[in-house]
Amino acid sequence: MRRADVQRGLWVTLFVSPGLAVVVCIILVPLFLSLYNSLFSWNQLVVDRFAGLENFRRIFAAEPYRTRFLNALGNNARWFAATMLIQNTCGLFFGWALSRKIAGHAFFRRVFFIPVLFSIVAVGFLWGLYLKPNGLVNGFLAALGRRDLARAWLGDESLATWSIVLVNIWRWVGFPSLVFMAAIDAVPLDCLEAAYLDGAREATVFGRIILPLIVPAVTIITVLTIIGSLNVFEQVYTMAGLDGSPDYSTDTIGTLFYRTAFGSVDSGNPQIGVGSAIGVVIYVLTFAASIGSIAGLRRREAAA
Amino acid sequence: MSLKRLAFVFLCLAFTAGGLFAQKTTLTYWTWRPEDVDKYDQLLKVFEAQNPGIDVVQTAQKNTEYNTILAAALSGGAGPDVFQSRAYGGLETFAQSGYMEPLSSWVPELASFSRAAIRGATSIKDGKVYGVPFASQTLFVYYNGKIYADLGLKVPDTWDQFLSNLAAMKKAGIQPLANGAKEGWTLEVMMGALCPDFYGANSFFDAVVQGKTTFQDPRFVGAIQKLKDLIPYMPDLYMGVSYTDMQSAFINETAGHFIGGSFEAGYFASQNPSLQFDVFPGPAAKAGDPHYVSVYADGNFSMNANSKNKEAAAKLLRFFASKQTGDFFIRTLKQVSSVPGVDTSADPFIARVLTLQKYNTPYVFLVGFRYQQPTGSTLIQSALQGFFAGKIDAAEVCRQVQEGIATYYAPFKK
Numbered sequence: 001m002r003r004a005d006v007q008r009g010l011w012v013t014l015f016v017s018p019g020l021a022v023v024v025c026i027i028l029v030p031l032f033l034s035l036y037n038s039l040f041s042w043n044q045l046v047v048d049r050f051a052g053l054e055n056f057r058r059i060f061a062a063e064p065y066r067t068r069f070l071n072a073l074g075n076n077a078r079w080f081a082a083t084m085l086i087q088n089t090c091g092l093f094f095g096w097a098l099s100r101k102i103a104g105h106a107f108f109r110r111v112f113f114i115p116v117l118f119s120i121v122a123v124g125f126l127w128g129l130y131l132k133p134n135g136l137v138n139g140f141l142a143a144l145g146r147r148d149l150a151r152a153w154l155g156d157e158s159l160a161t162w163s164i165v166l167v168n169i170w171r172w173v174g175f176p177s178l179v180f181m182a183a184i185d186a187v188p189l190d191c192l193e194a195a196y197l198d199g200a201r202e203a204t205v206f207g208r209i210i211l212p213l214i215v216p217a218v219t220i221i222t223v224l225t226i227i228g229s230l231n232v233f234e235q236v237y238t239m240a241g242l243d244g245s246p247d248y249s250t251d252t253i254g255t256l257f258y259r260t261a262f263g264s265v266d267s268g269n270p271q272i273g274v275g276s277a278i279g280v281v282i283y284v285l286t287f288a289a290s291i292g293s294i295a296g297l298r299r300r301e302a303a304a
Numbered sequence: 305m306s307l308k309r310l311a312f313v314f315l316c317l318a319f320t321a322g323g324l325f326a327q328k329t330t331l332t333y334w335t336w337r338p339e340d341v342d343k344y345d346q347l348l349k350v351f352e353a354q355n356p357g358i359d360v361v362q363t364a365q366k367n368t369e370y371n372t373i374l375a376a377a378l379s380g381g382a383g384p385d386v387f388q389s390r391a392y393g394g395l396e397t398f399a400q401s402g403y404m405e406p407l408s409s410w411v412p413e414l415a416s417f418s419r420a421a422i423r424g425a426t427s428i429k430d431g432k433v434y435g436v437p438f439a440s441q442t443l444f445v446y447y448n449g450k451i452y453a454d455l456g457l458k459v460p461d462t463w464d465q466f467l468s469n470l471a472a473m474k475k476a477g478i479q480p481l482a483n484g485a486k487e488g489w490t491l492e493v494m495m496g497a498l499c500p501d502f503y504g505a506n507s508f509f510d511a512v513v514q515g516k517t518t519f520q521d522p523r524f525v526g527a528i529q530k531l532k533d534l535i536p537y538m539p540d541l542y543m544g545v546s547y548t549d550m551q552s553a554f555i556n557e558t559a560g561h562f563i564g565g566s567f568e569a570g571y572f573a574s575q576n577p578s579l580q581f582d583v584f585p586g587p588a589a590k591a592g593d594p595h596y597v598s599v600y601a602d603g604n605f606s607m608n609a610n611s612k613n614k615e616a617a618a619k620l621l622r623f624f625a626s627k628q629t630g631d632f633f634i635r636t637l638k639q640v641s642s643v644p645g646v647d648t649s650a651d652p653f654i655a656r657v658l659t660l661q662k663y664n665t666p667y668v669f670l671v672g673f674r675y676q677q678p679t680g681s682t683l684i685q686s687a688l689q690g691f692f693a694g695k696i697d698a699a700e701v702c703r704q705v706q707e708g709i710a711t712y713y714a715p716f717k718k
Contacts, residue, residue: 045375045401064678064708132549133484133541152544155486157693243682245488246543247689260677262372269397270375271677 031283038276045270055277065274069281071248072256075161079252080229082162087169088176088221095180096206109181113174120171124238127167128154131239154239157249164250168235172228176221183217184210219297226289230282233258253282329616330359334387336370340637347632351623358616371397378403381610385617389435389606391424393674398606399427399434405607406432410618413625420664421642424601428675435604436625437642439633442657443497443598443667446554446562446572449580451478459584463501463530466587470537473560480537482559484545485692488685494531494563495684496598496667498586502527505596505665513672515715519706520699528691529698543693555579566657567602570638585660597660600667601642676712683708 041051058065094112098105115123130136131153138150153163187210195205233254236244242264244251261275335344341364348360363384365373371394377383378398389395389404398404407425408414414422414433425435445466447459452469455476460466470480485491503523511517512524539545539553551568553559555575562568572581585595605624607617623629630643635650640657648655666672673680687701696704710716 043400044397045379045403063711131544132546133539133544134549138541150541152486152541155484155541155544157690157695241487243488243685245486245686245689246693247488247686247695262375263397269393269675269677269679270371274677 034276034279034283037272038274038280040273042272045272051273055273056281058274059277059281068248068251068256069253069278072244072251072253075250075252076229076232078161079165079168079232080225082165083169083225083229084222086166087173088225090169091173091176091221092180094173094177095182096184096210098177098181099184109178112177115171116174118171120234121238123167123171124235127170128239131163131167155246157246160240160246160250164235164239167239168232179217179221180214183214187213215297215300219294219300222297223290223293226293227286230286230289253278253285257282328357328359329613330361331386331613331616331620332384333360333362333620334370334374334384335362335364336367336388338364338366340364343632343636346636347629350628351620354623355616355619358619360620374398378608378610383608383610385608385611385613386620387606387608388438389604391435391437391601391603392670393676393679395425395434395604395606396427396429396675399432400429403609404434405609405611405614405617406434407436407607407621408433410607410614411436411621411625413622416644417625417642418644420599420666421601423666423671425604425606435606436621437601437604438624438629439602439637439639440566440642440661441600441602441667442566442640442661442664443493443564444566444583444585444660445497446564446568446581446583448554448557448560449582450557451560459582460587462591463533463587463589467533467537470534470561474537479539479553479559480561481534481539482550482553482562483534483538484542484547484550485538485689486544486546486549488689489681490547490550490564491688491692492669492681492685493565494534495528495688497563497565498531499524499527500596500598500665500668501586501588501593502530505663509666509668509672512668513715515713518716519702519709521702525698525702528688528701531688531691532698535692543689551575554581566640569653573638583656583660585663594663595660596663596665598667599661599664600670602639673709673713678708678711680705680709 037047038055039050039052041048041054059069060066094108098109098112102108132138133150133152133155137153138147141147141149151159154160191209191213192205195209200208231254232252236250236252236255237258240246240250242255242259244255244259257275257278260271260278263270333348335341337344341362344362348362352358352360370388371390374383374387375397379401383403389398395404414425414436417437421437421440422433425433425437427434451457451473452459455472455478457469457472458465460469473480483490483494503521503526508517508521508523512519512521535542539549539559550559550562550564551571554562555572557576557579569581572579585597588595605621607614607621611617625643627643627646630641630646631650633639633641633643634646634648634654638651638654640654648658669680669684683705684701687696687704690696691698691701706716
């Protein structure tokens, strides 16, 4: 190896190492620790004995863990479906509308993005107030003369998860809008001009020219949505609490993990082994889903 | 005085002061009550005055994160010398992990504490006492005295009288009950305040703990069924009404009753000094029956098993077990102290709570079934939410609770 290469390698190592150290300390080490913890049975807060895959078996096969886990995973799936359908579709539309330079687009671009900058805890807390039985939302409905539509938004099992999802969409829709806007702005002008000269309508241009060219942005947003949906925690924690209240209807694998691993003051003791196993499952799911979707969408990108 | 001499005197003084300093022990103490830090400081000053060699440094952690932070500190071999610890299952977590010092020999005063209080500080595994109990909590019904007087209502003796009082308030356009169902634990409290008279209080508790009956006992199912009578008197959209909504409705006198625990009284009084509130125990099935209240130990003061200052820590714990601390709990914190023989005449509310405790029964799921997952509390809280939402009936609530506990509770397995 040439001396210059060695020197270059050393420099690279020097610059990479602080970041690498941080990643190792706060991501890799805890990850492997939780994998390690998940292989043992625990007597309260102390490691008891090696248990193999027993904790994982309990999550998937023993009651009540199985019901709780599948219920929570189902809610994560709802988060994903609603976020993909509503948030990302709206985001795509907003991004396209903003890139069309409609009147006041600079103003709207900022307005859409402002909620993204808000602290998730503050958003959860404030919307929690708005969604109370006598809160702003029901007050608004009453002012419209539709008091009959008033609901216990966060207390009704059939509505609670959707209410929290919608609040999160409200907060986050600016992000895909901005990404899609940037992607659409980057579509080469000559392609668009050629299409317009050929007399293509706006819908055709969007479907045949713009959409295929922004697939990389779609990939990024999809992967982020998958990761975000599997890691939902703060939104539920601030608006519904740790117990997945009411009756586990808002429970996600994130809250289930926290509750199981650390316990909750009003209802239960920590179960570190099972909790760590849930943590590992979340990691594996997130990893597999991300890799899978990236691979799938890459193929689409290549085809397009 | 020559300069040399002055230096000598100065050095002597410095050494004596240093010597005094070296003898001083600093104890660390943790609490989950950030709101009471100033009050505890007053108490700790009294202790420091009595024990000149000991300084106590108090640290408060947020209530909901206390267990996690404490567990992390203790498992790392650090943590405070003396700390507040939870009762029952919450104590078990730390006691079984070996982080707590058994106290019977350190704190002889424990022998005089009531059995109910000691139960909350005792590990079910080895039967040792790991804490000095500080307060008990009692569950009952708060009512607004002014509304009662205005409507000419009397404190109810029976369930039917209770319902007719609620109906009278509703008719007068006043929200009869403040209670909602958004947070499951408030429903468990409601169960604890109202159901014992119907499920047979202590006789049922003793039987179910020993596995001689189950939660599907008709008495227990019937008691849960009774709660359904209250739904017409709960707030609109009660499924979305949270704990803080409940508190503010009662404090602002828009609701006439609040089913809750003795721990509310201090907050009610401080938030609205003109609020005239009093309490009555859960109404009985028929006139003349005793009125049972659910009672539980709130928490304890415990010693770190790895403390380097055990002698000093024991002094502090003995102080916490003394009448001085008992008086402090009653006068300053407005809590029902667990210290035996404390004078309650200074506070009529606490005297009233102690009268109600004449017929006491353990708060069933906390005292008996909060040791393993899924705890009885987890199960009843979510099942009651389904019950109040109208999704499941009382029999199904009891089935879910029974089957959940039976997954680990040995007396239910045979």
